[in-house]
Amino acid sequence: MATTTVTQEGDERLVEASLLKRLLSRPELGAAAGAILVWLIFAIVAPTGFLSLRGTASYLEVSAQLGILAVAVSLLMIAGEFDLSIGSLVGFAGATTAILASQYGVPLYLGAIVALVLSLAVGFLNGYMVIKTKLPSFIITLGSLFIIRGLTIGTTRLITGRTQIGGLDDYAGYDFMRVIFASDIPIAGVGFSISIFWWLLLGGIATWVLLRTQIGNWIFGSGGAPQAARQVGVPVDKVKTGLFMTTAFAAWLLATIQVITVKSADTLRGEQQEFFAIIAVVIGGTLLTGGYGSAIGAVLGALIFGMVKQGLVFAGVDADWFYVFMGAMLVIAVLVNNYIRRRAEAARK
Amino acid sequence: MSKNGNPIIEVRNITKYFGSVIALNGVSMAVRSGEVMCLLGDNGAGKSTLIKTLAGVHQQSEGEYFVEGQEVHFDSPRDALDHGIATVYQDLAMIPLMSISRNFFLGSEPTKGSGLFKRFDVKFADRVAKAEMAKMGIDIRDPSQPVGTLSGGERQSVAIARAVYFGAKVLILDEPTAALGVKQAGTVLRYIAQARARNLGVIFITHNPHHAYAVGDKFTILKRGRTFGTFTKDELSREEMVRMMSGADELDALSHELQEFEHADKLHGEGKMSEVDHALAASLEEGESLLNSKKEQ
Ligand SMILES: Nc1ncnc2c1ncn2[C@@H]1O[C@H](COP(=O)(O)OP(=O)(O)OP(=O)(O)O)[C@@H](O)[C@H]1O
Ligand SMILES: [Mg+2]
Numbered sequence: 001m002a003t004t005t006v007t008q009e010g011d012e013r014l015v016e017a018s019l020l021k022r023l024l025s026r027p028e029l030g031a032a033a034g035a036i037l038v039w040l041i042f043a044i045v046a047p048t049g050f051l052s053l054r055g056t057a058s059y060l061e062v063s064a065q066l067g068i069l070a071v072a073v074s075l076l077m078i079a080g081e082f083d084l085s086i087g088s089l090v091g092f093a094g095a096t097t098a099i100l101a102s103q104y105g106v107p108l109y110l111g112a113i114v115a116l117v118l119s120l121a122v123g124f125l126n127g128y129m130v131i132k133t134k135l136p137s138f139i140i141t142l143g144s145l146f147i148i149r150g151l152t153i154g155t156t157r158l159i160t161g162r163t164q165i166g167g168l169d170d171y172a173g174y175d176f177m178r179v180i181f182a183s184d185i186p187i188a189g190v191g192f193s194i195s196i197f198w199w200l201l202l203g204g205i206a207t208w209v210l211l212r213t214q215i216g217n218w219i220f221g222s223g224g225a226p227q228a229a230r231q232v233g234v235p236v237d238k239v240k241t242g243l244f245m246t247t248a249f250a251a252w253l254l255a256t257i258q259v260i261t262v263k264s265a266d267t268l269r270g271e272q273q274e275f276f277a278i279i280a281v282v283i284g285g286t287l288l289t290g291g292y293g294s295a296i297g298a299v300l301g302a303l304i305f306g307m308v309k310q311g312l313v314f315a316g317v318d319a320d321w322f323y324v325f326m327g328a329m330l331v332i333a334v335l336v337n338n339y340i341r342r343r344a345e346a347a348r349k
Numbered sequence: 350m351s352k353n354g355n356p357i358i359e360v361r362n363i364t365k366y367f368g369s370v371i372a373l374n375g376v377s378m379a380v381r382s383g384e385v386m387c388l389l390g391d392n393g394a395g396k397s398t399l400i401k402t403l404a405g406v407h408q409q410s411e412g413e414y415f416v417e418g419q420e421v422h423f424d425s426p427r428d429a430l431d432h433g434i435a436t437v438y439q440d441l442a443m444i445p446l447m448s449i450s451r452n453f454f455l456g457s458e459p460t461k462g463s464g465l466f467k468r469f470d471v472k473f474a475d476r477v478a479k480a481e482m483a484k485m486g487i488d489i490r491d492p493s494q495p496v497g498t499l500s501g502g503e504r505q506s507v508a509i510a511r512a513v514y515f516g517a518k519v520l521i522l523d524e525p526t527a528a529l530g531v532k533q534a535g536t537v538l539r540y541i542a543q544a545r546a547r548n549l550g551v552i553f554i555t556h557n558p559h560h561a562y563a564v565g566d567k568f569t570i571l572k573r574g575r576t577f578g579t580f581t582k583d584e585l586s587r588e589e590m591v592r593m594m595s596g597a598d599e600l601d602a603l604s605h606e607l608q609e610f611e612h613a614d615k616l617h618g619e620g621k622m623s624e625v626d627h628a629l630a631a632s633l634e635e636g637e638s639l640l641n642s643k644k645e646q
Contacts, residue, residue: 208468211469211471212468212469212471213460213467213468213469214458214460214467214469216469217447217451217454217455217458217469218455218456220444220446220447220451221444221447221455221456224444224445224446224447225443225444225445228438228443228444229444229455229456230406230426231404231406231426231436231438232426232430232455232456232457233425233426233427233430233456233457234455234456287446291444291445291446291447292446
């Protein structure tokens with residue numbers, strides 16, 4: 001046990017050392033390095049497409065679509081839970097909005113609000129079930145993944161006779177919705193999808209909440225040692241339920257962006273996104289066991305995802321290889337994370 | 350110091366069932382300011398269950414619970430904390446990967462700003478955590494380092510410092526010295542004495558009779574969910590206490606531990622000895638002679 005008095009000089013040296021160490025012990029360090037590496041690789045092998053503004057806009061849009069989910073998922077995973085139902089929720093929320101508009105003449109923005117309320121209710125139910133049954137959220141939300149997808153396809157087919165609903169731009173409120181969810185923002189003559197700004201906005205808010213608010217501290221505590229957190233008065237159950245609703249919100253946001261952008265809803269939309277979101281979050285340095293991680297990391301993880309996916313296209317590589325790459329990235333990321341965490345724990349003195 | 354005043358907390362005939370398990374069966378106990386109450390008893394006697402009830406983690410099945418004379422019903426640990434009852438748990442309530450200062454303030458975060466911009470005051474948290482630990486004689490160089498990097502004794506100190514900082518009137522410690530080396534256990538015992546000097550009521554659970562005798566004013570002995578009664582230091586000799594806590598046969602097992610203590614005593618001898626050290630040393634000598642006399646028999 002150190003009981004020495006610290007001299008002025010000692011203190012100053014400490015400040016320098018700990019700044020560097022703090023940087024090295026940040027969870028998102030690996031993802032930042034990975035993002036730079038991936039960018040450099042594609043900048044070398046496919047410079048014409050990848051480095052162009054248009055190319056940048058295209059991979060950022062792909063990143064944004066996953067990133068919106070990943071940011072919310074990172075908060076939930078730091079709190080120690082999984083949500084596998086978000087992919088199905090994307091299909092559900094989109095179909096709800098489209099059915100309300102096409103079959104019942106509800107303006108799109110009202111339909112979207114109804115879809116939001118229903119999505120939040122599903123998120124709440126996920127959280128409620130996890131807390132009441134004390135079963136792993138992996139199991140509960142795996143159940144909701146299939147239930148929601150099945151309900152969405154079944155109901156949509158029952159009402160419309162099909163599984164896709166198109167021509168949404170003919171319905172009331174489309175133009176207004178387009179401005180918020182599907183417009184392009186021109187930068188140097190190239191349109192950047194507004195989803196990119198949604199993604200960065202969510203990432204910024206999530207980071208601020210995690211690092212600078214009381215709720216952020218509770219999120220870390222709920223995932224790190226729920227019992228211990230409860231004993232010092234953290235409302236762990238409320239925190240977790242709130243975060244299940246946050247992931248549901250993210251699924252709804254992505255669904256709305258997609259539905260308005262492509263002017264149609266497809267009940268199969270969002271498939272596999274739950275896994276890609278987890279991969280992005282893990283690449284971003286969040287531990288699968290909870291209690292440690294970062295929302296910036298999730299933003300970077302999604303950025304890597306988008307760069308690789310579009311980069312392979314620019315490089316003329318067959319898209320099949322994308323899966324191989326993502327799987328490998330996941331495993332490497334977990335190994336790197338474990339290493340960084342050990343460093344963080346050893347960042348003593 | 351009002352050792353003879355009214356109890357800060359008191360329980361009467363507390364019973365606690367877990368399904369068909371009777372963990373507590375009619376336990377009564379009281380703690381006053383400036384008093385260290387040792388809760389003694391074998392494994393499974395119900396000590397942790399009793400203090401978890403006091404701390405609002407469990408609700409008693411039957412019986413009454415008074416804080417400063419008022420009957421209370423705690424639904425959550427938060428309620429107990431709000432009444433100034435702070436607990437340091439056996440399974441330490443610390444989150445290893447979170448920083449010292451975040452752990453220190455977990456559940457009671459200092460904030461600045463208001464409304465949407467209300468935020469966790471990180472600088473304040475770091476400063477206070479460092480200062481409070483320094484008051485306990487522990488220099489943490491970097492309050493943002495993970496708690497997982499601290500030693501067992503240092504972690505206990507963070508938990509105790511936290512309780513004292515948040516204005517606890519009663520400090521409940523569940524086996525804080527169990528996992529500690531001799532020197533660190535001594536440090537924790539010193540904090541207990543310090544808390545008593547600040548007029549807190551302390552409930553101290555331990556399996557170590559020497560730790561108990563060194564700082565305890567009163568001793569409540571639990572056995573299979575029942576109390577054997579509460580004794581003051583005058584009423585209960587060390588020998589009796591040891592015999593009540595552990596069968597005489599088990600005394601041999603203490604021998605090794607005692608030798609460790611003697612060694613630590615010599616290490617300590619160089620510095621200035623505090624009251625606790627003296628009590629500790631005296632209790633050790635007594636235990637030693639107790640053992641020797643037993644060996645001779
Ligand atoms: N949540 C629970 N559910 C069921 N039984 C429990 C629960 N908590 C405690 N018990 C039982 O109650 C009894 C008392 O346990 P408790 O933890 O209070 O003992 P203890 O005196 O603290 O023991 P130790 O010295 O080993 O810490 C034990 O028989 C235990 O199995
Ligand atoms: Mg116990």
